Amino acid sequence: MMTFEIKHRDAMGRIGILNINGKKIETPTIMPVVHPNPKKQTVPMDLIKKLADVVITNSYITYKTPNLKEIAEKEGIHKLIGFDKVVVTDSGSFQLGVYGDIDIDPLEIIEFQEKIGVDVGTILDIPTPPDVDREKAEKDLEETINRAKRSMNLKEEKNFKLLLNGTIQGSTYLDLRQKSAREMAKLNFDIYPIGAVVPLMEQYRYKDVVEIIINSKMNLPTNKPVHLFGCGHPMFFALAVALGCDLFDSAAYALYAKDDRYLTERGTLHLSELKDLKTFPCSCPVCSRYTPKELASLDKKDREKLLAEHNLYITFEEISRIKHAIKEGSLWELVEERVRCHPKLLEGYRIVEKYLPYIEKFDPISKKTAFFYSGIESMFRPEVFRHKKRLKRIKYEKVYITNVSNTIQKPYHENLNVLETDVDILIKDPVFGFIPYYIDTVYPLSQNEVPELYEYEKEVNKKFQNEFIQWLKRKIGEDNILDILTYNYYINYFSKKRKIDPDSLRVRKMLQYQYGYDVLEDEDVKVVRSKNTGRLRQVLDKNGDLLFSIRSNDNILIPSEKGAKLLWERIPFPKYRVVVDREVENFAKEGRNVFAKFVIDCDEELRPYEEVLVVNEDDELLAYGTTLLNGIELMEFNYGLAVKVRGGIGKDMKSD
Amino acid sequence: MMTFEIKHRDAMGRIGILNINGKKIETPTIMPVVHPNPKKQTVPMDLIKKLADVVITNSYITYKTPNLKEIAEKEGIHKLIGFDKVVVTDSGSFQLGVYGDIDIDPLEIIEFQEKIGVDVGTILDIPTPPDVDREKAEKDLEETINRAKRSMNLKEEKNFKLLLNGTIQGSTYLDLRQKSAREMAKLNFDIYPIGAVVPLMEQYRYKDVVEIIINSKMNLPTNKPVHLFGCGHPMFFALAVALGCDLFDSAAYALYAKDDRYLTERGTLHLSELKDLKTFPCSCPVCSRYTPKELASLDKKDREKLLAEHNLYITFEEISRIKHAIKEGSLWELVEERVRCHPKLLEGYRIVEKYLPYIEKFDPISKKTAFFYSGIESMFRPEVFRHKKRLKRIKYEKVYITNVSNTIQKPYHENLNVLETDVDILIKDPVFGFIPYYIDTVYPLSQNEVPELYEYEKEVNKKFQNEFIQWLKRKIGEDNILDILTYNYYINYFSKKRKIDPDSLRVRKMLQYQYGYDVLEDEDVKVVRSKNTGRLRQVLDKNGDLLFSIRSNDNILIPSEKGAKLLWERIPFPKYRVVVDREVENFAKEGRNVFAKFVIDCDEELRPYEEVLVVNEDDELLAYGTTLLNGIELMEFNYGLAVKVRGGIGKDMKSD
Numbered sequence A, B: 001m002m003t004f005e006i007k008h009r010d011a012m013g014r015i016g017i018l019n020i021n022g023k024k025i026e027t028p029t030i031m032p033v034v035h036p037n038p039k040k041q042t043v044p045m046d047l048i049k050k051l052a053d054v055v056i057t058n059s060y061i062t063y064k065t066p067n068l069k070e071i072a073e074k075e076g077i078h079k080l081i082g083f084d085k086v087v088v089t090d091s092g093s094f095q096l097g098v099y100g101d102i103d104i105d106p107l108e109i110i111e112f113q114e115k116i117g118v119d120v121g122t123i124l125d126i127p128t129p130p131d132v133d134r135e136k137a138e139k140d141l142e143e144t145i146n147r148a149k150r151s152m153n154l155k156e157e158k159n160f161k162l163l164l165n166g167t168i169q170g171s172t173y174l175d176l177r178q179k180s181a182r183e184m185a186k187l188n189f190d191i192y193p194i195g196a197v198v199p200l201m202e203q204y205r206y207k208d209v210v211e212i213i214i215n216s217k218m219n220l221p222t223n224k225p226v227h228l229f230g231c232g233h234p235m236f237f238a239l240a241v242a243l244g245c246d247l248f249d250s251a252a253y254a255l256y257a258k259d260d261r262y263l264t265e266r267g268t269l270h271l272s273e274l275k276d277l278k279t280f281p282c283s284c285p286v287c288s289r290y291t292p293k294e295l296a297s298l299d300k301k302d303r304e305k306l307l308a309e310h311n312l313y314i315t316f317e318e319i320s321r322i323k324h325a326i327k328e329g330s331l332w333e334l335v336e337e338r339v340r341c342h343p344k345l346l347e348g349y350r351i352v353e354k355y356l357p358y359i360e361k362f363d364p365i366s367k368k369t370a371f372f373y374s375g376i377e378s379m380f381r382p383e384v385f386r387h388k389k390r391l392k393r394i395k396y397e398k399v400y401i402t403n404v405s406n407t408i409q410k411p412y413h414e415n416l417n418v419l420e421t422d423v424d425i426l427i428k429d430p431v432f433g434f435i436p437y438y439i440d441t442v443y444p445l446s447q448n449e450v451p452e453l454y455e456y457e458k459e460v461n462k463k464f465q466n467e468f469i470q471w472l473k474r475k476i477g478e479d480n481i482l483d484i485l486t487y488n489y490y491i492n493y494f495s496k497k498r499k500i501d502p503d504s505l506r507v508r509k510m511l512q513y514q515y516g517y518d519v520l521e522d523e524d525v526k527v528v529r530s531k532n533t534g535r536l537r538q539v540l541d542k543n544g545d546l547l548f549s550i551r552s553n554d555n556i557l558i559p560s561e562k563g564a565k566l567l568w569e570r571i572p573f574p575k576y577r578v579v580v581d582r583e584v585e586n587f588a589k590e591g592r593n594v595f596a597k598f599v600i601d602c603d604e605e606l607r608p609y610e611e612v613l614v615v616n617e618d619d620e621l622l623a624y625g626t627t628l629l630n631g632i633e634l635m636e637f638n639y640g641l642a643v644k645v646r647g648g649i650g651k652d653m654k655s656d
């Protein structure tokens, strides 16, 4: 039995709880590869047990080695390798790839894995190497899909307990990878490894790996863990997690140690290069006890064991760094540092831009930490892509486009003394295209740090700015785009006469930006600013009741019950709705959280962490809260939290 | 007594051996700040002793605390703090800056530091904060220089043993920083701290710190260690070392621990943020023993001690990483990763371009590892700046400028089948401007990795390319810059008739590029390529004697004795000469290394690791070898290796 739920998320990455047969794994994580024969295991199992919640070992080697087979069949794989947490087994497809064929039938290996009590087994897929010709890749894929079906049928017929990996193949043909993912998804496997990427990683072909990951993810169910098979080098973890990979397996920690190779999160060093360093560039229990010279002077066996331990510590260290970044909302920042350690890795990162429309759907709408610009690559971040799209949500009437010197601190409206005006001032920004004066406090528009830019970087958004201005002209007519003179005339003579309350105009625009609808149109509201900080705090209706509170770190408007009702009135179904099963209507009304299982429909354009309306099938408002899942995930997940409810709608909803 | 010699170097950074009173310190390194009162020392001294070769403590606090003063005066500072290696003391100028004035006279504190037996004391300089008005900064600097003179006179008069720090002040006025450095240099201090940068670093004003470092370094003797006073955060170390800083002091490890702040090489975290992480993003002895929750649950005192230990491990870990990068020749690459962790740090790195003419003088001409492009910032690397200048060293006659698809692997001439021609083919390159076909194997022209570039990056070198073409036109006349037609005509009809040996043309151009002189003009040479790799191996003269061997990793031409004589003939004095004192003439002739002490003159344009000629004052050739020091350092260092001699000139030099 397996459940997988998302706890935290950033970019397309997520910290999840993967519960397998009652044993919990916090993803993303590493599955150290252990040898089924304990004697051949370089690193002592107690270290593996301390660091790892899950290991991966080879069922085919176990099957082929008589004494191992005997113990495994009699006492089970967990006993054989001495690890009582989750054990995953590979099926020998790796050996198949290497030796061309192996003498076990695709179903026998499934039976064997069930027999030895693995938690998660793997089908005997055909690992097609990169760049093979088209027919070979297609033929292999056909066979893999066929074996997948037969394995799944066998499992269902014999009511096997083991969970199954449905490996994605298709060589370097992206359309075949997509097809492989679609077919495997139909068979409802438990975990989806992306196979045969090791040769690509060994040749630093990270661009190919990135495209294979994304094209597979786009066709896999979002509620199933994805395992990047054979990826054990920590330098690729951050990018792989940011693209939605949940599991990695590391044979590297032991293999590299065999020939004195020393893993770091930035690359691989060789002990011979480190020998004349006074200390290791690491403080792990191995590196803080031995100097490079001391370690190099040990005999092969001890050296190999200690190097493997260092490699394992470093591998888990990077995973912990990634999890922290996810919680802080700084995973893209960590990725943009890591991808600098090899030009091919940078090249892999730069191709991500091609998939922004898909990736942006998974990126949370707000993060705890500021957007850090780390180089020209940051121009193509999902946060930037999303803002440029949401600029079109604002209802423009009169617009004045201007520049502001980069010495003016953000948020602009706290540092520019602008006369009250109902003209939409669009401040040109080299990274975000335009920062509308009236929403300049909304994440990430004043929660970002950008260095002085090269002139070349200032070119990047010129095309977007021009296209947006053309769009504006078509939308509101050229004469409503004021030049400096008409703008001044307009403020001094026209706006002054009309009593404009800039703050209520501001919150009205902020809601347009947040929801895409003019929620406060013709609403007479009062805006409260905080006494000590002077920052926006609340939006009250004409009777002084709270409609929205304005969250201080990102200036997202959080609805009260009244606010939720207003949103419900002004935003047409199904926008910003999460529709729940009748069964849980009352729980929602009482303000209880909504779990994914009970979500039966939703606005498919929802993004993680947006403020949403919980309704029933008749669009009766039940509650309001924050969605953890986006529009795709809400429909696919059937486990774990979906909407963190802030409040249920009081009984008198009907009589309202 | 103090000596300082360079062992390895990269960028403006250097690994040096600083010998103070017979105690060795390998720089760059950290001087942990320890409290003179052992009871107040958060981290146990045995950990400090294990990690540090040198510590810094405060002489003023010792002076002001009766029982400390007593012990220090009776048994010495080393006994007081329990550290027998190098002890540096601050003079209380930090307290002066904080409290406005302290009750000790600038000379009394010198006397006191001598009395308590410090290895290196510090003058009581005035730490002027940033952005004060001009007169204040000037007045403070005057006083600091005055105190510096009086302190130096006192030391000389009283024949004090202590070495002295001559702190550089001048607030944020770069001209005052230059003046401060010049004045302090005249007084011949032992170590030069750069003062009053802490407030700038606290405000992330890294651009100011970078300019202050460079403007100080440009006016300080290259043979003296530079200490960035108060810089304890590891995230700035790599850039600071690349700009020539040798010493850092860290109070941060203990101060940060006081309020639960957790250092990493990428920034600072707070224990409260880490609490719900399963493991720390670190494997140091503290972080591999405690989970964040366990550490957070300890009482304040234990928690502070353990956090301080983690902070110290991380600090020294980054230093070890930097030293490894220097030895590998990948310090710029490490810097270009680190500066991504904060936009203000990236801004600080981007200002370095302004000082390229100075920085390029210190960058070794060849490195063990390839030039890695990490983003648009890499366009402004010293290696690129240098190549663009050295392009003008080649003697062009007929030139054909062309593009080559970026799928062609480098070195181009091994992957392009080009008909023999004596036309100089210049292949346009988006990073290096032009790669001349005939020197395409010379570092870094085929020892680099560049990802696919954005169109914006491809703009960067257009201006340079045009300017270079204008220069070429002026130099060889427009009609010698062939278009495709004349080029084809030229090769098919003209070159064919003239028996051209491309390889001898190649080595001739390589020597023009390496030395700026046409060393092989009218020389009839034979080029040998390696049998198995087909790569360039040797240049022989007409009698088959070895002139140059061609180093495989960077294709630098290494002269034999005959080659050295040829260089000596063809390159006019003083170019590529290192002139040594008569005293060591015979040592050099016997092939013994040349030490800095005996260098009396040299070609001031020499770069580190160039192949040079060792001569006496009459320009008689004595030996040939590799200079470790550049033209400035050769004159300033009077300790340590200067030229690693490959061979002395046989006795028969004269009769030749």
Ligand SMILES: [Mg+2]
Residues within 6 Å of the ligand: A596, A597, A598, A599, A600, A634, A635, A636, A637, A638
């Ligand atoms: Mg559902």
Ligand SMILES: [Mg+2]
Residues within 6 Å of the ligand: B596, B597, B598, B599, B600, B634, B635, B636, B637, B638
């Ligand atoms: Mg000298």
Ligand SMILES: [Zn+2]
Residues within 6 Å of the ligand: A280, A282, A283, A284, A285, A286, A287, A288, A310, A313
């Ligand atoms: Zn280690």
Ligand SMILES: [Zn+2]
Residues within 6 Å of the ligand: B280, B282, B283, B284, B285, B286, B287, B288, B310, B311, B313
């Ligand atoms: Zn630690």
